[in-house]
Amino acid sequence: MFSEFKFKNLGLRTKRAKMGKSAKREALWGLAFISPWIIGFFLWTFGPMVASLIFSFTDFNLLHRDEMQWIGLQNFRHFFSDPLVWQAIKVSLIFAAIALPISVIQPIVMAALLNDDRLWARRMFTTLFYMPAVVPFVSAVYVWSGIMNTQTGWFNRGLAAIGIPGPDWLGSQAWIYPSLVMIGLWGVGNMMLMTLATMQGVPTELYDAAKVDGASHFKQFYHVTLPMITPVIFYNLVLTTIGIVQYFLVPFVLKGPNGDPGNATWFYGMYLYKEAFSYSNMGYASTMAWMLFLFVLVFTIILFATQKYWVYYAGMED
Amino acid sequence: MNMLNFKIPRSVRNIFSYVVLSIFAFTTIFPFLWMIITTFKSRGAIFSLPPTMMPDLLFKPEMWDSYIAVLTKYSFLRYAGNSLFVAGMAATGQLLTASLAGFAFARMEFKGKGLFFGLLLSTTMIPTEVIIIPEFLLMAKLDWLDTYLPLIVPSFLVGTFGTFMLREFFMSIPEELVEAAHLDGASTFQIYRKIFIPLSMPAMTTLFLIGFIHNWNELLRPVLYISSSNLRTITIGLTSFQNEFGAQWNLLLAGAVISILPLLIVYILAQRYIVEGIATTGLK
Helix, strand or coil: CCCHHHHHHHCHHHHHHHCCCCHHHHHHHHHHHHHHHHHHHHHHHHHHHHHHHHHCCECCCHHHHHHCCECCCHHHHHHHHCHHHHHHHHHHHHHHHHHHHHHHHHHHHHHHHHCCCCCCCHHHHHHHHHHHHHCCHHHHHHHHHHHCCCCCCHHHHHHHHCCCCCCCCCCCCCCHHHHHHHHHHHCCHHHHHHHHHHHHCCCHHHHHHHHHCCCCHHHHHHHHHHHHCHHHHHHHHHHHHHHHHHCCHHHHHHHCCCCCCCCCCCCHHHHHHHHHHHCCCHHHHHHHHHHHHHHHHHHHHHHHHHHHHHCCCCCCCC | CHHHHCCCCHHHHHHHHHHHHHHHHHHHHHHHHHHHHHHCCCCCHHHCCCCCCCCCCCCCCCCCHHHHHHHHHCCHHHHHHHHHHHHHHHHHHHHHHHHHHHHHHHHCCCCCHHHHHHHHHHHHHCCCHHHHHHHHHHHHHCCCCCCCHHHHHHHHHCCHHHHHHHHHHHHCCCHHHHHHHHHCCCCHHHHHHHHHHHHCHHHHHHHHHHHHHHHHHCCHHHHHHCCCHHHCCHHHHHHHHHHHHCCCHHHHHHHHHHHHHHHHHHHHHCHHHHHHHHHHHCCC
16 A cells, blocks of 8 residues: 555546546535545544544543543653553563564565465465464464463474473463464464565566576575565555554453563553553543554654665656 | 575475475464364363364264354354344445545546545554544444444445555556546446446455455454443454353354354355455555
């Protein structure tokens, strides 16, 4: 979506401007056609965003809604001195440090292996690897929690068979993070498919030219494939980051809402959910939500700014 | 990069590829396999140490007991029906909004088009968190709590992914068709209705399926909005079962199979649509 077609396509339709007299009617029709979406946007996106911004400056609690008061920046001041917020940020950072590189690299590796015309049963592999992506994550969590069970799980039995004593995957504060990443990787199919589609779109002439220059398979991948798929890597990076910042439902189902074991799954989203829907503190939860949004916004802007140094858009050179 | 310039013979590369692909394939399949096997085990066998891959009830009269118990005694038949209804309605609802808006963005010129399209794209970056609290309060105000309306109605009016996907598809329809219809005196709406909609049935099918899968899998909103046990969707049915009865693996996983099976059947039958839809537009 952030890749080149967005920019290319926007310019494509200008030739229709010559249809002068019907242009005004078309303009009205156009607005009519997008009006259901506009209504939805204001009702379910923009309106709620403004409302939660307003709530963030109040002490709105659902249980005492009549006593709601404007408290200015008090929630924001509390936010920065709230140890539970810092714990949540710490947890999210640890998780991001493990999950982000793996989630970005894994689809590239899988797509690179599948991007081979002479691969036997290529379609079968592709179909298979995408399959877990349609599984409800709730079901995936339960299946994996059984496999990762310390006593009866096959994971540790497999490790024991090769002489490695398996850790307590879901009960230890250190191992819970790799476990969560593994559960997440099972459903990584979307990014793999997109990366594969982009790889298949790389012009064969580029590979032919590289072969003429005597480039090895690795060199071709490094100098041709990788630069050509940077838009999809970029897209994946943006979406994965946003996903990680909001991540909490998998540990919520797996370990409950209290951040067990220890405080290891006290993710930011978990805290926000509890604040809003267990303690009905809608004001402070809205502050937390807006701080999250601001973080996402700033981070995305920074990522977009780095684009010109490493993301290659075919046909975009000025 | 000199070390990367070793020429590795194709046969060696092939072996490497197949080994890695097989490992991935094994880790992909094993959870499914273990899940299915466990549902054919008796209560005693699920906790036997060391664990076995051989289900003790296989081909015995009690083989389907876990499924029968889960579907009837623990209401999963009802939960699956509820999810079918909610996901089906929500997936249908988005088609109208997304096809209308997709058509306008692909084929029409109007003031503010760039701005609206920018807004559309930016909504993918807005975290649910900044929306969910006021949304919840709005649903409470409308007296829609503990009904399916909060799970269905918003889908009728949003659809960033769908709009974007159908826009891509509509742009690929040849301009000549539109011009010919214009010459015949067709209105814009007729062109949308009589030409674009029939031609885009594959894309609409893809959108419906992706929407269906997405809504079937949704957990957060059902947890927030549904409290009556007879209205539970399959995802909250599963979490409630786990909370109430703990790790009765044979039953819990029979429930998981029931939650996965419809989607897996849809995926295998309509695999081409889904895979192409994801590959070309990305978002889920």
